Amino acid sequence: MSVFQAILLGILGGIGIWDSRVMGMLMIDRPLILGPLVGLILGDVKTGIIMGGSLELVMMGVVGIGSATPPDTVSGSILATAFAIVSGLDVSAAVALALPIATLGQIVGILVRTANGYFVHKADKAAEIGSYKGVERSLWGGAFLFFAAYFVLVFAGAFLGSPVIGAFVKIIPDSIIKGFNVASGMLPALGVATLMQMLMNKKNAAYFFIGWVLTALIGVDTVGVTVFGAAIAYILYQNFTSKPAVASESVTTSSDDLGGEL
Amino acid sequence: MANKKVEKSVMTPDIFKKTFWRSFPLQGCFCYERMQNVGFAYQMIPALKKLYPDKKEASAALKRHLAMFNTTPAVVTFITGVTIAMEEKFKKAKDAGEECDEESINAVKTALMGPLAGIGDSFFWGTFRVIGAGIGASLATKGSILGAVLFFLIYNIPHILVRYNGLKIGYTKGVSFLSNISEGGVVSKLTEAAKILGLIVVGSMAASMVSLSIPLVINIGGAKVAIQGIFDSILKGILPLGLTFGIYKLLQKGVKTTTMLWGIILIGIGGSVLHIL
Numbered sequence: 001m002s003v004f005q006a007i008l009l010g011i012l013g014g015i016g017i018w019d020s021r022v023m024g025m026l027m028i029d030r031p032l033i034l035g036p037l038v039g040l041i042l043g044d045v046k047t048g049i050i051m052g053g054s055l056e057l058v059m060m061g062v063v064g065i066g067s068a069t070p071p072d073t074v075s076g077s078i079l080a081t082a083f084a085i086v087s088g089l090d091v092s093a094a095v096a097l098a099l100p101i102a103t104l105g106q107i108v109g110i111l112v113r114t115a116n117g118y119f120v121h122k123a124d125k126a127a128e129i130g131s132y133k134g135v136e137r138s139l140w141g142g143a144f145l146f147f148a149a150y151f152v153l154v155f156a157g158a159f160l161g162s163p164v165i166g167a168f169v170k171i172i173p174d175s176i177i178k179g180f181n182v183a184s185g186m187l188p189a190l191g192v193a194t195l196m197q198m199l200m201n202k203k204n205a206a207y208f209f210i211g212w213v214l215t216a217l218i219g220v221d222t223v224g225v226t227v228f229g230a231a232i233a234y235i236l237y238q239n240f241t242s243k244p245a246v247a248s249e250s251v252t253t254s255s256d257d258l259g260g261e262l
Numbered sequence: 263m264a265n266k267k268v269e270k271s272v273m274t275p276d277i278f279k280k281t282f283w284r285s286f287p288l289q290g291c292f293c294y295e296r297m298q299n300v301g302f303a304y305q306m307i308p309a310l311k312k313l314y315p316d317k318k319e320a321s322a323a324l325k326r327h328l329a330m331f332n333t334t335p336a337v338v339t340f341i342t343g344v345t346i347a348m349e350e351k352f353k354k355a356k357d358a359g360e361e362c363d364e365e366s367i368n369a370v371k372t373a374l375m376g377p378l379a380g381i382g383d384s385f386f387w388g389t390f391r392v393i394g395a396g397i398g399a400s401l402a403t404k405g406s407i408l409g410a411v412l413f414f415l416i417y418n419i420p421h422i423l424v425r426y427n428g429l430k431i432g433y434t435k436g437v438s439f440l441s442n443i444s445e446g447g448v449v450s451k452l453t454e455a456a457k458i459l460g461l462i463v464v465g466s467m468a469a470s471m472v473s474l475s476i477p478l479v480i481n482i483g484g485a486k487v488a489i490q491g492i493f494d495s496i497l498k499g500i501l502p503l504g505l506t507f508g509i510y511k512l513l514q515k516g517v518k519t520t521t522m523l524w525g526i527i528l529i530g531i532g533g534s535v536l537h538i539l
Contacts, residue, residue, distance in 0.1 A: 024286035024425070025335045027391065027417045032398045033410050046405055053402025053409055056395055057471050071520065099523060106520075116293035120328075123291070123300045127328055130321035132307050135328075139304045142291025175535045182539045183530025185473035186505060190522055192468045193510040199388050199461045207458045211465025216499040222396040222466055229462035237455035 001042070001086050006159040008041045009078055013154030014147035016074035017109075021146050031055030031077035031098075038081040051081040054091050055098055058184060060191030072105025074150060079157045095187075096180035105153060112149045116142040207232070272309050272350045273433050280308040281346070282429055285339045296330040302338070302371075303327040309346045313353045322364070323349070329368050333375040334382025336421045341374045343432020381453050389460040390417045396467055472502035478538050 012034065019028040027033060035052020039045035055077045080098030083089055089097070119138040126134020200208060207229075214220040214228065273281075288301035306327050314320045333341065348367045355362045398413030476489045493500055509522060533539030 020335070021289045021292065022287040024288065024421075025386075026421070027394075027414060030395070030413070032395060032402055032413050035402070036407055036410050045407070049402050049407055049409065050405050053399045053404075056399040056402065060392075060395060060399075060467075060471075071523070096527065099527070103520070113293050116291050117295050119291050120293050120296055120300055123303065123328055124325075127303075127321055127324035130317035130319075130324065132311055132320065132324070135300065135303050135324055136307065139287060139290045139300045142293070142300065143287060146290070176531055179531030179534040179539075180527070181530075182474075182534050183527045186526050186530060187523070188471040189468070189474075189502065189506040189509050190519065190526065192464055192472060192506050193513050194519065195388060195392060195460070195464045195467075196506075196510050197513050199384065199457045199464060204454075204458055204461055207461045208465040208468075211462035211467075212469050212499075212503065213465075214462075214469075215466040216469035216503070220466070222393075222400050222463065222470065225466035226393050226397065226459075226463055229459045232462065233455040233459035236458060237451060240451040240454065 001082070001158060003159065005041055006155050009038065009082060009158045010151040010155030012037055012041065013074055013078055013150040016078065017072075017146050017150040018143070019074075022143050029074050031059055031073060031081075034074065034077045035081050038078050039085065042082060042085045044085045047085050048081055051084050051091060051094060052077065054095055054184070055080060058095050058098070058187045058191070059102070060188060060195070070106065071099070071102035072109055073102060075105035075108075075153050075157065076102030078154050079161065082158050083161065092181040092184045093177055095184045101157065105150070108149050108153050112146055115145060119145075272312050273346060277308045277312060278429065278433075281305055281342060282339065282426060284308065285342060285425060285429070288335050288338055296328070297332040298335075298338075299328050299331045302331040302342075305338075305342055306345065306349075309349065313349055326364060326368060329371075331371065331375060333379040334386060336386045336424055337378045337382035337428055339425050340378060340428035340432040341371055343429045343434075344374065344436055345371055345432075347433050347436040384453055384460070385456050386417070386421065389456045390420055392460050392467075393463055396463055400470070468503060468506045469499055472506055474501045474505050474539075476501070476538060 016029045016034055019026055032052045032055075035048045035050075035055065036045055037048070038051075039048020042048070055073075059071075059073050059076070076098040079101045080094045083097060084091065084094035119141040122141065123135045123138035126132075126138065196208065210232075211225055211229065214225050215222075220228070284305035284307070287304065288298050290304070291300035292298060303324055306323075310320065310323045310327075314323050327345075345367060348370060352362050352364055352367065394413040394416035397416065398409040400409070401412065402409030476493070478489045480487050480489065497503075512522060513519070530539065
């Protein structure tokens, strides 16, 4: 990897963290999008796409909701994808590598969010004297710190890491690599469980199993399940909203429409 | 009556545009102490500048909007719109010599940010992102760039529509809007339906994305018994499903995601060293 490519990856790291800081969360910081972009920089888009998809499955549950700082998907996905391309790591080994990097990125994220207290107090001072410009400057001060921190992290990782990582991979015993492989099959369960925790309650738990049965036992793919789910959600939404007011009056007229529904 | 004199409204097309674009860097100066406060103040500035050219008033308004704030970024503009409407109303009332309590602006902001974050998270994180990533990842792992493109569009088309119209509705309908729709309960019903859609897709993902099998074969008195075969004969895919529910239970007990991440990796390595997994 050339210095120039490492710099480009560093900039991509800055853009990636800016997605949720400055760009209003357009999902550019997800592995699914970063993967192909890393591929573009390193001249292997195809591997980038595949790595992005695999990393997305593992990191699906890693989301920054509320005030918590999650493991950093940006540095994890960029560096893991870069190593997969440059060192020829296979997908599951690179995915496993992404996790320690993401943990490092998380620590950097916590440091920046703590250090930003400095700019918040600058904003307070600006507000004290009624300076609009001062508040604006504080915002961009914090934003700059985010960009700089992730630029340095990803650049250093990309520039120093690949020979080190390459040598490291050669000495890993096969059973460990296979272990990572097994783990990368199980890790999406964590993401799925995180989503379940967000969406599921006692009343609606049955719908989880509808989705599961459709795919596990009948073999419907995600797109098919989504269409099916949208239809169900639409029917339920109509039932929710029409129940109290319309129920008594329009039973006779609407019963024909529901004839086919069991 | 408010629409009679257009120049009296603070929300000119120009200010609307500026506020809309300024809603994106909401978390630019995120910190643990007051979270998105600087970002919130930042997007209020175009309207505040017009309302309060005077330094003293500007100072009070800026301080007000540097109070702690945190919500789902995609839905913040609704609160911004309501807040600008309130600032404008209070400024006019004050100019007319009436007494008013500006702290109620922050009370409304705080009252809105929680419920909106709840709605925003379940729609954007729980529904659009899950569907987009589910479809996107399944295409991407086959090597198609369409995965990333579809993911981006599935998430961002509703995102930008909500962000843009949120500001519009928030300002024009102001506070009455939210009390109206929460009276009819439309939002909670919509959220409930969106959660169900998300949950069906998540169920499908538990089947298509999680993989776990036990290749162990044990020898019982000369008869070879494949453990995986036993599980398969109970229910196809029961192991990944059980794993998912096990982790779900642990999450509910408050075990940290990071702890489980490393736990899973250790189990994977341990299992394959012992030839169980």
